[in-house]
Amino acid sequence: xxxxxxxxxxxxxxxxxxxxxxxxxxxxxxxxxxxxxxxxxxxxxxxxxxxxxxxxxxxxxxxxxxxxxxxxxxxxxxxxxxxx
Numbered sequence: 889x890x891x892x893x894x895x896x897x898x899x900x901x902x903x904x905x906x907x908x909x910x911x912x913x914x915x916x917x918x919x920x921x922x923x924x925x926x927x928x929x930x931x932x933x934x935x936x937x938x939x940x941x942x943x944x945x946x947x948x949x950x951x952x953x954x955x956x957x958x959x960x961x962x963x964x965x966x967x968x969x970x971x972x
Contacts, residue, residue: 910942910943910946910961911942912937912942912945912964912968913968914968914971914972915971916937918971919964919967919968919971920935920937920967922967922970922971923935923949923963923964923967926963926967927952927953929952929953930949930952930953931952933948934948934949934952935948935949936948946960946961946964949963949964
């Protein structure tokens with residue numbers, strides 16, 4: 889019996905992925921209000937932002953809306969543009 893995992897189950901440890909840089913640009917209050925108007929099921933807790941905790945913000949929105957990381961980052965970017 890072969891104890892090795894099938895090839896498709898192994899993680900490729902040779903690929904290095906750069907950490908994603910993300911920052912909230914501009915005032916967050918109007919952006920969060922825009923997102924809550926656009927997505928009524930977002931709660932105030934979901935869009936609560938504290939500097940340095942950007943990934944918690946993205947995680948909250950991701951889980952509430954069942955979106956990917958990239959989709960949430962795009963949504964936040966669009967909100968920043970919309971409220972300018």
